[in-house]
Amino acid sequence: MTRRPTLKVFAVLPALAIMLAGCGDASAPSGDGSSADGGPELVNEGKLTNCTGLPYKPFEYEEGGEVIGFDIDLMDLVAKELGVEQDVVDTPFDGIQSGADFNAGKCDLSSAGMTITDERKQNIDFSDPYFDATQALVAKKGSGIASLDDLEGKRLGVQNSTTGQTYAAENAQGAESVVFEDLGLLLQAVETGAVDAGINDNGVLYDWVKEKTDFEVVTEFDTGEQYGIGMRKGNTALADVVNKVLADAKASGEYDRIYEKWFGTKPGAN
Structure with missing residues (x-):
């Protein structure tokens, strides 16, 4: 798998965030998230930007200056499907589950060991469940x-x-x-x-x-x-890709391989 450095991201001052919003940040996608060719529109060209909160071992954590883990391996599959590389952004969890990071164009999705809840669904969309x-x-x-x-x-x-x-x-x-x-x-x-x-x-x-x-x-x-991959509300183009990748990985046995790599057992085994 491709290893990558952690990108540390700090909270943007509210006044600056408002100023950038007023200028019309071109990096923040709108609508259903589709690009001109019909695929998902990404906030950074050539990259699948993944916001997560470190450390959360074994799902995502830093080791030797690189971010690795169960969630990271799964998102590598999504990046491969899109023909790009994954870029991991370490950011406080509240900005992820509140939807603020997606709305500001900071990231495309979030694999953060995040439970699907009705409250969070008001702020963000989730993929199909991928972990109990x-x-x-x-x-x-x-x-x-x-x-x-x-x-x-x-x-x-x-x-x-x-x-x-x-x-x-x-x-x-x-x-x-x-x-x-x-x-x-x-x-x-x-x-x-x-x-x-x-x-x-x-x-x-x-x-x-x-x-x-x-x-x-x-x-x-x-x-x-149940955990889900978080995305900006209404970003159906990316959600469709993530759900396809998760379903294909489970059908092919790739999900089980990644699971056993990080947890030492197959899903459902005691």
């Missing part, structure tokens, strides 16, 4: 924490703008929620004891405890979540 997930709780071994009830009066780490944060707000009201901008900061707080436990998607937490053997995933919550 659920929320889970991680804590230090021997901590005595086995459920959210055990966090009464304790500190629970959550990631900003995620379904884990929402689940904690609704189901862990006896705990003090401590909000972190990304998964890396959340897990660092769990490791140092700055928080007593952390909540996030099960895939990333199980991956983390493989190396951090003093910690364990103490429980999962049946939230029945």
Whole structure:
């Protein structure tokens, strides 16, 4: 697969964003996202620009100055279908799930381990589901924490703008929620004891405890979540391509190969 460097992107000041919008940013596509030849219109010529929030191992993370992961391999397939290369943009997750990054022409799509929700559908469009997930709780071994009830009066780490944060707000009201901008900061707080436990998607937490053997995933919550690739609302031209690539990859066995590469097992295997 083609490796690529991470492009760090910082939030644009609101006043500047308004000024650029007033000037009519040509990079921001409109309508159904079709180009003159009927294919998807891309915000950067010759590139499929993918906004994501790092780190989110094993879905997307930086290693040796390159961004790799399960989601990245899948989006390489989309880029190949379009005859371009993937360019990964690291940006805060809130700008992705709110649709702001797409509307500003920052990226074409987002593979970010992002759960499809009705609230997010108001701001962005999703591909067909491509991954099943659920929320889970991680804590230090021997901590005595086995459920959210055990966090009464304790500190629970959550990631900003995620379904884990929402689940904690609704189901862990006896705990003090401590909000972190990304998964890396959340897990660092769990490791140092700055928080007593952390909540996030099960895939990333199980991956983390493989190396951090003093910690364990103490429980999962049946939230029945599914990930989707996010895109600007109304960008049907790109959505059609992404859905075709995902369906073809599953039919050919390529999806299973990529899945096993990053998770060590085939989909659905225990």
